[in-house]
Amino acid sequence: MTNNLSGPAGRILAGILLAAVATPAVAAGVVNVYTYRQPELIQPLLDAFTKETGIETRVIFADRGLEERIRAEGRNSPADVLLTVDINRLAAAKEAGVTQPLKDEAIEANVPAEYRDPDGEWFGLTRRGRVVYASKERVPENAITYEELADPKWKGRICTRSGQHVYNIALFSSMIAHHGADYTKNWLTGLKDNLAVKPAGSDRDQAKAIYAGQCDIALGNTYYVGLMMTNDKEPEQKEWAAAIKVIMPNANDRGTHVNISGMSLAKYAPNRDNAVKLMEFLASDEAQRIYAETNQEYPVEKGIPISDIVASFGDLKADSLPLAAIADHRQEASELVDDVGYDDGPSS
Amino acid sequence: MTAGNGPVGAEAGRGRMRAAAFRRTDLRPLAVAALVWAVMAVPLVALLAIAASAVGATWPHLLRSVLPGATVTTLLLMAGVGLLTAVTGVGTAWLVAVCRFPGRRALEWALVLPLAIPTYLVAFAYMEIFDYTGPVQGAVRALFGFHTAREYWFPEIRSLPGAIFAMSAVLYPYVYLTTRILFLMQSARVMEVARTLGATPWRLFLRIALPMARPAIAVGVSLALMETINDIGAVDFFGVRTLTFAVYHTWLNRADLAGAAQLALVLLLLVLLLIYAERSARGRQRFHAAFGGQEPAPTFVLEGWRAFGAAAACFVPVAIGFLMPAALLADYATRRMEQFLDPAILDAALHSVTLAAATAVATVLVAFALAYAARLSRLGAVGLFARLAATGYAVPGTVLAVGILIPMAALDNRIDAAARALFGVSTGLLVTGSGAAIVYACSVRFLAIAYGSLDAGFTKISRHLDMVARTFGRRPGRILAEIHLPLMRRAMTAAALLVFVDTMKELSATVLLRPFDFETLATLVYGAVARGAFEDAAPAALVIVAIGVLPLVLLLGSGLEGAAGSGRRSGDQADRSSGMSR
Numbered sequence: 001m002t003n004n005l006s007g008p009a010g011r012i013l014a015g016i017l018l019a020a021v022a023t024p025a026v027a028a029g030v031v032n033v034y035t036y037r038q039p040e041l042i043q044p045l046l047d048a049f050t051k052e053t054g055i056e057t058r059v060i061f062a063d064r065g066l067e068e069r070i071r072a073e074g075r076n077s078p079a080d081v082l083l084t085v086d087i088n089r090l091a092a093a094k095e096a097g098v099t100q101p102l103k104d105e106a107i108e109a110n111v112p113a114e115y116r117d118p119d120g121e122w123f124g125l126t127r128r129g130r131v132v133y134a135s136k137e138r139v140p141e142n143a144i145t146y147e148e149l150a151d152p153k154w155k156g157r158i159c160t161r162s163g164q165h166v167y168n169i170a171l172f173s174s175m176i177a178h179h180g181a182d183y184t185k186n187w188l189t190g191l192k193d194n195l196a197v198k199p200a201g202s203d204r205d206q207a208k209a210i211y212a213g214q215c216d217i218a219l220g221n222t223y224y225v226g227l228m229m230t231n232d233k234e235p236e237q238k239e240w241a242a243a244i245k246v247i248m249p250n251a252n253d254r255g256t257h258v259n260i261s262g263m264s265l266a267k268y269a270p271n272r273d274n275a276v277k278l279m280e281f282l283a284s285d286e287a288q289r290i291y292a293e294t295n296q297e298y299p300v301e302k303g304i305p306i307s308d309i310v311a312s313f314g315d316l317k318a319d320s321l322p323l324a325a326i327a328d329h330r331q332e333a334s335e336l337v338d339d340v341g342y343d344d345g346p347s348s
Numbered sequence: 349m350t351a352g353n354g355p356v357g358a359e360a361g362r363g364r365m366r367a368a369a370f371r372r373t374d375l376r377p378l379a380v381a382a383l384v385w386a387v388m389a390v391p392l393v394a395l396l397a398i399a400a401s402a403v404g405a406t407w408p409h410l411l412r413s414v415l416p417g418a419t420v421t422t423l424l425l426m427a428g429v430g431l432l433t434a435v436t437g438v439g440t441a442w443l444v445a446v447c448r449f450p451g452r453r454a455l456e457w458a459l460v461l462p463l464a465i466p467t468y469l470v471a472f473a474y475m476e477i478f479d480y481t482g483p484v485q486g487a488v489r490a491l492f493g494f495h496t497a498r499e500y501w502f503p504e505i506r507s508l509p510g511a512i513f514a515m516s517a518v519l520y521p522y523v524y525l526t527t528r529i530l531f532l533m534q535s536a537r538v539m540e541v542a543r544t545l546g547a548t549p550w551r552l553f554l555r556i557a558l559p560m561a562r563p564a565i566a567v568g569v570s571l572a573l574m575e576t577i578n579d580i581g582a583v584d585f586f587g588v589r590t591l592t593f594a595v596y597h598t599w600l601n602r603a604d605l606a607g608a609a610q611l612a613l614v615l616l617l618l619v620l621l622l623i624y625a626e627r628s629a630r631g632r633q634r635f636h637a638a639f640g641g642q643e644p645a646p647t648f649v650l651e652g653w654r655a656f657g658a659a660a661a662c663f664v665p666v667a668i669g670f671l672m673p674a675a676l677l678a679d680y681a682t683r684r685m686e687q688f689l690d691p692a693i694l695d696a697a698l699h700s701v702t703l704a705a706a707t708a709v710a711t712v713l714v715a716f717a718l719a720y721a722a723r724l725s726r727l728g729a730v731g732l733f734a735r736l737a738a739t740g741y742a743v744p745g746t747v748l749a750v751g752i753l754i755p756m757a758a759l760d761n762r763i764d765a766a767a768r769a770l771f772g773v774s775t776g777l778l779v780t781g782s783g784a785a786i787v788y789a790c791s792v793r794f795l796a797i798a799y800g801s802l803d804a805g806f807t808k809i810s811r812h813l814d815m816v817a818r819t820f821g822r823r824p825g826r827i828l829a830e831i832h833l834p835l836m837r838r839a840m841t842a843a844a845l846l847v848f849v850d851t852m853k854e855l856s857a858t859v860l861l862r863p864f865d866f867e868t869l870a871t872l873v874y875g876a877v878a879r880g881a882f883e884d885a886a887p888a889a890l891v892i893v894a895i896g897v898l899p900l901v902l903l904l905g906s907g908l909e910g911a912a913g914s915g916r917r918s919g920d921q922a923d924r925s926s927g928m929s930r
Contacts, residue, residue, distance in 0.1 A: 032864060038879045058864035061871075063878055064600055065860040068750045069780075072757035076764055076777055078864070092603045162587065164597040200506040200587025201475075202880045212480030213496030224880065233683055234883050236481060334601035338413035343589050 031274040033059045034066045035083035037261060041295055042083060048290070049281045055274050070098040070266060079266040080275035086166040088173070090122040090262045091327030099264035104276060110283040110301045114322060115260055124260035124323075125282055126297035129316050130171045131256060132247040133218045133225070135210045145250045146175065146257070149217075150190025156346070158194045159206045159215035163342035164334060167203075167221060167259060172336065173329035174257045177321055181332055189340045198345030204228060204237065211243035221259075222246065222316075226296025226309040246313040255319040260300065377725035381733040384718050388737040388792050391751030392616070395609050395743065398751070402606035406598065410607065415614070418594040421508065422618070425583075425590060426573050428512030429519060433572045436516065437523025438565055440662050442553055445531035447648045449655035455662040457904040460525060462518040462669025463846075464896030466853035466870070468581025469889050472882050473673035474514045475585055478505040511586040515576055517669040522575075523568030525903075526804075530564040531557060549648050567800050570626040574741040574796060577615055580856065581877075591615050592744045605750070612747050619742035623735055674893055680886035687887040692867065697891055700868040703783060703858070704851040707790040708844040714791060715798035715843060720832070723806045724824070738799045740792035745856025752789050752861065756780050782863055789857040794850050798843040805839030806832075845899040852896050869895075 035042060039061045046057040060066070070077045082099065084090050093099050094117065101120040108116070115124030132144050149158060160168060175184045196215035206218035207228060228241035248256045263282055269275045281287055288299035292306050298316060299306070337343065443449070444456040462470075476482050480497050494500050504510065542556050583590050591611060599608035650658050687693055718734040740748060760777040767775045779785050809832065817827045855870045862871065869892045876885035 038875055040875065040879060060862060060864055060866075061875065061878075062859045063874075064596070065746050065750055065753075068605065069753055069757075069860060072750075072753040073777060073780060074757065074761050076757075076761055076774075078777070078781070088601070095603065162584075164593075164601055166601070169601050197504065198506065198587050200585070204880050208479070208481060213498050214480065227880075331602045331604075334597065335409050335413070338409070341413075341417070343587065344417070345587075 029054065029274070030056050030058060031271050031278050032078045032080045033057055033083060033278070034070065034079045034081070034266070035059060035061050036063060036066060036085055036089060037061075037083045044294060045282060045287050045290055048286065049278055052281070053274075053277055055277065057278070067093050067096040067098050070268075071096060073268075075268050077266065077268045078270060080269040080271050081278055082264045082266050083261070084122070084264065085259075085261045086170060087259055087262075087323045088166060088170055088327050088330040090117070090124075090260070090264065091324065091330075093264055094119075094121040098267050100267045100269070102265045102276065102279070104280065106280045107283045110285070110288070112300060112302065114320070115262075115300045117324070122262050122264045123279070123283065124262045124300045125287075126261045126291045126295070127258050127300055127316075127318065128260075128297055129222045129248060129256045129258050129313075129318070130167055130219060131222055131313070132249050133207050133210060133220045133244040134247050135216045136243060136245050138216045139245075142245075142247060143252060144217075144247050145253065146171070147187065149194065149219075150187045152190075152194070154194040154217065156194065156196050157216040158191065159196055159209045159218040160191075160199050161201055161203060161206060161219075162199045163188075163337035168219065169330055169333050169337070170259050170326055171219070171257050172333035173326045174319060174321055176329040176332055176336075177325045178254070181336065184333075185336050185340060188336055188342060192340055192342045192344075193346055195346045199343050204240070207240045207244050208237075211240040218244075222298070222310060222313060223296040225313070226307060229309055230296075248314055248316060250319070251314075251317050254321070255317040258298075258316070258318040260323065261297075374725065377721035378727055378730050378733075380717055381721040381725075381730045381737075384714055384721075385733040385737040388714065388740065388795060390755050391748055391789075391792055392740065392743070394751040394754045395612060395747065398605055398754070399609035399613055400606075402604075403610075406602065406604050406607035407610070410594075410598070410611065414594050414598070415611075418589055418591045419614075421588060422577065422590045422592075422615075424508060425511060425515075425588060426576055426618075428509070429516050429576045430569050430573055432512060432516035433520040433523050434565055434569050436520040436665050437568055438527050438558070438561065440520075440665060441524050441528035441531055442557065443658045443662055445528050446553075446557075447549075447650050447658055449650040449658040451659045451663070455659065455666065456528075457901060458666045458670070459662060460521045460900050460904050461666060461897060463521045463849055463900055464893045465518045465670060465673050466581075466855070466889075466892065467515050467518055467575065467579050468585070468855070468877070469677070469873070469893075470518045470669070470673050471511070471514045471582035471585045472877075473676045474510065474517075475505055476676060477672065478503075478510075506586045508586075508588050511582055511588045514586070515579065515582055516572075517665070517673075519572035519575055520665060520669065522571040523565060526564040526568035527561050530561045564804075566626045567804060570622050571797060571800065573622055574619060577618060577742050578744055578793075580744060580746075591618075595744050595747060599747070608747060612743055615742050615744070616739060619739050623739070627735070674890070677886045677890045677893065680883045681890050684884065684887050687884075693869075693872065693888060693891060696867040696869050696872050696888065697895065699783075699866060700852055700870065700892070701895065703786055703790070703868060704848045706783075706787045707794065707851040708848040710787055711791045711794055711798045711847045712802070712840050712844045715795055715802050716836070716840065718795075718799055719802040719806050720828070722803065734799065734803075738796035741794065741796040743793075745789075745793070745854065746860055748793065749789055749857040749860040752785055752792070752857070753780060756785055756788070780861065783866065785861040786858050789861055790847075790851045790854055793854065793857065794847045797846050797850060801843035801846065802836065802839055805836050809835050842903055845903045848899050849896045852892055 033042075033046070039059055042059075046059070049055065050057055062069075066079075066082065070079050070082070073079070079098075082093055084093060099121045102123075103120055107123055111123045111125075115127070116122065132149075134141070134144075148154075162168070163172070172184060172188065175187060179187070197209070201209075203218075203220035203224045206215075206220055207224070209215050210218055225241055225244070225246055228237040231237040250256055263279055265272070265275055265279065283301070285301065285304060288301045288304040291297045292299050292304060292310070296307055296310050298310065440455075440459050444452055444459065478484050485497075485502055488494065488500065488502065492500065505514075538556060538560075539552060542552050547555065577590075578592065579590075580592050580596060583593055591614060595608045595611045595615070598604050598611060681688075718737060722731045722734045743751070756779045757777065760775075760779050760781070763778055764775045767773050779788070813831055814827060817831055822830070853870060855874055858868055859871055859874055862868075867875075869888045872888035873885040873892070876882060876888075
């Protein structure tokens, strides 16, 4: 094993020569994870899994290109499990042909049908709402709809990150699924005209912009609010979070747009049995509790409690639109963002 | 080394050598150049194949809504960064090379430090510094009694000008490095003549020094621009929609790798134009070497406000490109001291250094082979192969990585199948499963830097030397060992150090091509950024900067030793030329 070679030179240079020993396609007691989820977020789960089963986990993290890597590696791909954020990427992995169907009763018992692929090629693990962050000071409203965001009364008052970011693309796809492309194009133009500044930065930066008074409402994921509120290292983020309130859009009609993180069994999984064990573990009560507590997410499994902070946002009524329908419109949504010049910001 | 400028009978000798070269054209350099090009072009060919796999499907959309805007934005960004790096790099290079003022010695090496800071870090730093919650706007509010962002106007850092500012802040040293050496080398005689004729320092700079330095400026600016074109981190932070941004969103949001590859080829076209422009600017370079005199370039001793102005003009780029971002990182790092004790960071540092060193050695060897082949052969095709091999710099990192994955994994699978058939043993993924693919990717990316450095170095070694040696019956192998390698030693060291620093900073290709559980300093930074917690990346980022500073100091130290100083400029033409490449 590479791990027995101490120096990095050993790893890289000798690794080239000894790769026959270094990366066996099948190794006992190992499961190989390719992940789009940040290693720090999944490491506690993987540690718990290793402790429980004795199976060692090995990880490659990247934020793009893992499907291409699995596809290029082909039959010799060491990937067993693919962890993904965002429904569109789960669907893309399935379309890329790098996953395989899995029928597993333990997983299906914990992951409700609306949060998994009908063919069993992906399973949701956690949910996050794409909600409205609103200034406590300047926004009296406590209810809002996504549709209203295009209302001219918000002119010059909205901030978002890039329209091409996966979380926004998923939201815009859901708008297409509900209202059609023409409506969504108009809506997106309206939303763009309401922007206070050019889209940039992360979801946290939008909260910061509200704190700074640059804008009054913003789009963001639920867990960022929890993470900002508990950020002891950078306490100024607590102030940003304190300046905003979370409004669950469309709470009074179809419900709030929800995205998921999830997992797939890789197509050529050399350690299939271990992979299935890991996937069962990630869908278990124990793992679901960890998501809720440490990452401020909504577990997919019913009956697992959410964190106190997330509970303080109010009840999440999730849009019942099937996730697969959202994935079907992602290309269209991405093209609309270009067509209306969303990322160019408000036309002055 | 002896035998500098025009030994006895050089004219006649040159005539004979030309005739000899004409009679039997040596095809070996061509073969070497073609082979190296073939190895380095594999990812680009893969990219072409991907681009050709689905032609035209997305182009109506791209042409309508993406390409015009993204091209204009990219060109504006390039124009801005090109102008700002040229002005900063040339201005500071002139001051430290030709003028004397207090603090010059320290500033001379400090000016190169910004190269140690990756563009994505400097972008983050300036977002923090100029954002509403940052110290600058905080001071503005405190001074004028404002309370919210709406009460006053402040330039938005997340913009095209912001990106130009931040990227130029760390990229100008490419121009500074190439131009400074040229100013140091510029013929004393030309300058003396100009001064005798009554030229003021300003006229000397504008009319003599600047036109003569044009090729060096072109080299430096084109390196800065290739880095600019390739960047995804900074443009993403600043919301600047460049072609590279379009490449990524076309690929990821529309699952259209072919369309992304086609856009990447548009980028490549831009780079080919850049290379062409650089070559045509450099075409006259031999002219300068021929003018080389024996005396050091004149210096202007500045006093009073002029001295203060010069020192300030050199200090500002150091402060903006290095001190402020480094101070910000250090501030965040002080709240995360425990990370420095984590073995993970040491492990990552070792990985980074090993990868960077392996890449530096590999890249310089490849670049040397190319540059040497181009020198030996008078066939235009050799130079063409060499230049084409160095275009990988402009391909967005992750796209380049995919271009490497596909052919390399195919190769791996072939080897594995053969090993299974022959020996019944599975070799697994030899190249893509180890760090080798990263070294390969970074070599493809940074070949342009090493090649530019070595090619310029070779240009400065008089061809008369080769001819004389040939006349005395030295075989090409011995000429290489006895003349070129010693003369090129410094150019090679300089190229290796630059590639080392750039590989330390490289992110996109490393992330996708790494083996299991393999972290470098850059991937540690990236992990934190991906969580939206850039602050947590500060310790690893600081270590990247610290490790990057060391080779840069070495780089300039060795250059100073050979080229600057007043009493040591009596070396012959050849020796001085070798310093030219840094």
